[in-house]
Amino acid sequence: MTSSRRSRSVSSEAVLGALRESARVIRWGFVLLALLYLASGITRVGPQENALVLRFGKLQPQVHPPGLLFTWPAPIDEVIRVPVRAALELRLDAWGAPPEGTAEIAATMHPVRDGYTLTGDANVVHPRLAVRYQIVDPVAAAFSIRQRDALLEAVLYRSLARALAQTGVDAAWTSGRDEVRRDTQLLAQEELDRLDAGIQITAVEVRELLPARLVLPAFREVVSAEVEARTLRQEAEAYRAQTLPEAEASAYRIRQEATAAADSAKARAEGESSAFTALLKEYRKSPALTKARLRAETLEAVLPALRTVTILPDSPGHIWLPTTPAESK
C-alpha cells in the first residue's frame, strides 16, 4: 500500500513537470498562430487580376487593382480574385474531326461518340474553334454564374451550331467561313450579355472546318474540279489572246498588200500609159519605121533568149522534140 502511494506521488510529479516544461512552448506556439491568423488577411493581387472584398459576405464597392491588399482575416473579410486583364482562351475541340490516318473511316456517325454538327444544307461538318475572351465585369463574373467556364463553353457551342445551321456547307467551307465566325461571336456575346456573365469575347477563330472524313475526298475533288475548270478557261483565254492579234496582223498585212498592189498597178498603168503616149507621138510621125524598129528591137531582145531555134527547110520538115529530163514550170 505505502509503496503504491509513493509511486503514485512520483508519477504525478512527473506529469506536472512534463506539463510545466511544455507550457512555454505551447505559449509561443499560440502567439505564432495568432500572428499567422492576423497575417492571413494580407493578399497579393496578381498583375492580371482585380480583387473584390466581401465583408461579412457583403460586397464592398471598391474593386482593387494589382498590388498588396490589406484586409481583415477570415471570417470578417473574404478576397475574391478575378483575372480581368488576362486574355483567356478556350478551345472548342469536341466536334473536331478525328485526326487523319488514325482509325478506320466509319460509314456512320454516332450522335454521342462522334462530335459533329449539321450545316444549313444538312451536311455533317467538324468545326474546331479557338475563342479568346476577357473578363470585363469582375462583379458579374464572380457572382452571376456558378459554372462560368462550362456555361461559356456551352453558349459558344450553341452559337456555333446556330451559325452553321444557317449556312450552307459550300459557304462555310469557303467564303462564308468569316461569316460563321462573326455569327458565332455575335450570338454568343448577345447570350452572355443576357446572362450577365461579365465576359467579352475578343476573338473567335475557326481553326478547322472539315466535312465528315468519309466525304472529305469528294470535297477535295470539287476543289480540284474548280481549279481544273479555271485552268481550262485560262488556257482558252490565252489561246484567244494569242490568236486574235495574229489574225489582226495577217488581216492588216493582206490589206496593206492589196493597197500596195493597187497603188503599184495604178502607178504602172500611169507609167505605161504615158510611155504609150510618148511612143504614139513617135509612131504618128513615121508609123512604118517605128513599127519596124519596135519589132526589130523586140526580136533582138527575144531571140537571144531562145535556146533552140529550128529553121525548117523548104519542104515541110519533121521535128523531133527533144526529151528533157525534168520540165521546170
Next chain:
Amino acid sequence: MSRTMWIRSAAVLAVAVVLILAMTTFQVRQNENVILTRFGKPVRVLVEPGLHGKWPWPIESVNRFDARLDFFEARLAEALTKDKRNVIVPVFVAWRIADPLRFLESVGSVPNARAKIDSLVTSAKNTALAAFDYGQLVSTNRDNVKLGEIEQQIVALVAPQARDSFGVAIAQVGIKRVALPEANTESVLKRMQAERSQFAAKYRAEGRQAADEIRARTDAERTVMLAKAQKFAEETRGKSEADAARIYAEAHAEDPEFYRFLRELEALRKVVDANTTLVLDGDAAPFRHLRGADGKGDDE
C-alpha cells in the same frame, strides 16, 4: 500574479465572446440566399448580403442556397420534328433559384432540382420540336432557321411550371447542337458524296464549256477578220484594176491599133524565153542569107 490573472480572464472572455458570436450570428454571402428556420418553421428569407443575427443552433438554423446561375446539360434524347424526321438536339439549361423558400420546400437540393428540371425541359423540348419542320432547324436560308424560336418556346413552356412548382427561374435553354440518329447518317453521308460529285461534274463541264466557247469565238472572229481583210483586198484590187483600165483606156483610145501592136510585142517578150522552141521557115526574111552561105551546100 494579478497580471497573469488578468490575461487569463481576458483570454477566457475573448473565447467566450467568439463562441457566442459564432453561435448567434451568420453571414449571408453576396451570391447567397438564406432561409432561417426556427424549429423547422421558416421565419426569415434573407437575400441581402452581410452579417445577421439569429438564435443559437437548436432553436434557429440556417439554410443556404447559391443564388447564381446553375448550368447543366439535359440528358441527350432523340425527338421527332413536325415532318416526322428524327433529330437529336441536345439542350443545356441555365437556371437560378428565384424563390428560395419554395425551392427549399419542394426540392431542397440542386441535384434534385436538376433532375426535375431535366424532365420538364426534355418534355418541353420534344413538344416544341414537334411544332417545327426539319427545314426550320437547318436551312441555308437564315430566315428559315428557327432555333432561337424553339429555345424561346421551350423556355415559355418550362418557365411557369418551374417557377410555380420549384421556385426556379429558367434563364436560358440553349440548343447545343443539331445531330441525327446513327442509322440516318450513313445515307446523309452518301447524299453528301453525291452532292459533291454533282458539283465537281458541274464545275468541270462548265469550265470545259467556257473554254470551248472562248476558243470557238476566237476562231470565228479570226475567220471573219481575215475574210474582211480579204474582201478589202479584192475590193482594192478591183478598184485598182478598174483605175488602171481606165488609165489605159484613156491612153489607148488615141490609137487602139498601135496599142494592140505594142501590147503584142510586150506579150511576145514575156512569153518567149529559154523554154521556147522556135521553128522558123528557112525562106523567111533574115534566114535566107543563112541558106545562101551555108545552107546551100548542105542542101545540095
Next chain:
Amino acid sequence: MTSAEARQLRNASTAVAVVFALIVLAALGWPAVLAFAVWGLIVAAIHALYFQIQADDLRSLEARRRSGSSAWREEGDESEAMERYMALPRFRSFWQLLLLGGAAVLMGWLLWRAWRMPVAEASTASLQLGIVLSIAVAVLLSLLGRYAVVLGAKLETADLNGVAQLARFSFWVGGALAASLGILLYAQRDLRVVTGRTLVLITAALVLDALVRAMLRSYRPATARKASGPVGDSLLLALFLRRSNPWDEVSTRMEGALGVKLGDTWAFRFLRRAFAPLVLASLLLAWLATAATVVPVGHAGVRVERGRFVSPPVGPGWHWSAPWPFASIELVPTKRVDEILLGFERDTGQPILWAERHYEGEKNILVGDGDELLTIAVPVHYRIHDPLAYLMTTSDARATLQHLAYRELLRVTSARDSFAIMTDQRADVSATLRTGLQRAVDAHGLGLEIVWVGLRDIHPPVAVTPSFQDVISAEEERQTMIELARAYAARALPEAKQEAGRMRATAEAAGEERTLAASGEALRFRQLAGAQKAQPDVFRSRLRLEALEAALAGRRKIVVATDKPPRITMDARRKTEVGSDGEGEGDE
C-alpha cells in the same frame, strides 16, 4: 523505454491508423459490416501483440537462464514468469491468432454481401446464411473471451482483462448483427442501417479511447509504464462489461493512467452516490422528449392520438403532444414535389437514342386503336395535398399512383394515332392525362395533387426503330439519286451546249467568210465591168494577152512561125504541148 515497449507503441499506433482508415470507409457506405470486420482485426492484432510481448520477455529470460544457472535460481520473479510461459504453450502462436483474425474478416465480408442487398433482393437463404455466420463468429469470440478470463485467473494477472473484454464485446456485436438480420427476415423491418451506424459510433469511441490512453501513457514514468495493461484494455469496455460500479472503474483507471487520485474528489463521490438516480432521471427525460416534435420546413405534422389521425395537421415548427405510446406526430412532406416515371422499370442512364437500349423493361403501349406500339416515358410530378388522406388511404401511395397513371395513360393514348401522339397532340395528351389522373387520384382519395405530367420520350419499340428510321434514310437516298442525276445533267448539258456553241460559231464564221468573199469578188467584177465599158475591144485584148502571158510565161513551148506546118513527133515518154495556136498569128 525497452525495445518491446517501443514495438508495442508502434504497433498500437499502426493499428489505430488502420482502424481509422476503415472507419472512414465504413462511414462512406458499408457501416455495420466494416465495423464488424474491424473488430475482428482489432481482436486479432491485440492478441498477437500481447502474446508476442510475452514471448519476447520469456525468450530473453530463457537466454539469461542458459548463460548462468545461478542467476536464474536467485530471481523468484523470473521463475514465476517461467511458469507463465509454461502455461501458455497451447496458444502462443502468432500465426494462429492471425488466422483467427482473418476468419473474422472473411466472415465480415460474407456478412457484408448480405448487408448490402436491397430488401427486395435479399433471399431467405442468404439472410439465413448471414445469421448463422454471425452467430458462429460471435460464439467463437465468446469462447476466446472465456479462455482469456480463465487464463488470466490462473496466472493471477490483469493483463488479459482487455482481451477478454474485447472478445466479449465482439460477441455482443455479432449477436446484434444476427438479430438485425433475423428481424429483417422474420419481422420485415430493416434495421440494418441503424445497427450499422450504431456500431460505427461505438468503434469510433473505442478508437478514441485507445488513442487517448496511448498518449497519456507517454507521460508516465518508465516504471509505471511497464506496469500498465496491454493494448486493447479499454476504459469504455470495462465500464460496461465489468460487474463493478462504473465510477470505481473510472477512478482506478485514471489512477493507473495518470497517477491522479480521482476517488478522493467531492464531485466523484457525489457522482458515485447519485449514479442510479441520474440514470433514472435521464431515462425519464428521454421519454418526456418524445412529447416534443419539430416539424421541419416543407412538412406537415399529423397528430396521432391513440392510433387515430387528428385533423387539422400542424405546420412547421415546434409542437407538443402527449408522450410516446399515447400520442405522436407523423411527418408528411407536403410541399415536396416528387416524381415518378412511367414507361420502364429501370433507367440505365444511357442517352435516349431510339435505336439503342436506354431503359430496362420498357413497356410497350398499344395506340392507334391497337394497331401500333409505342414506348412512352411519362414523368409525373406530384405533391401530397392532403396529409390525412395520404396517411389513411394506402401505405404505398407511390405504387398506387403508378398503377393509376398506367391505366390513365392507356385510356388517353389508345384511340390516338402514333404520329399524332409523337408530334402535334403532345400537349393535349399530357393535359388530358393530368386531369384524368387527378380525377382518378381524387376518386381513390390518395390525397395527392398532380402538379405536372410530361411526355418525355415517345418512340416506337427499340426493335422497330430501325425500320422507322429507314423512312428517313430512304428520303435521303431519294435525294442522293436526284443529286446523282443532277451530276449527270451537269456533265451532259454543258457538253451538248458546248458542241452546239462551237458549231454555231463555226457556221456563222464560215457564212460570213463566204459572204465577204463573194461580195469582194462581186465588187471586183463590178469594178472591172465598169472599166471595160469604156473600150471593150482594147480591154478584152489586153486581158486576153495578160492571161496569155500568165499562162505561157516560163512554160515549155514550141512556136511555129511558118506557113508550112511541120510534122511534129512527140517523145514517147513525155507529153508536151504545142503552142501553135496563138503565136502563129502574132508573128507577121
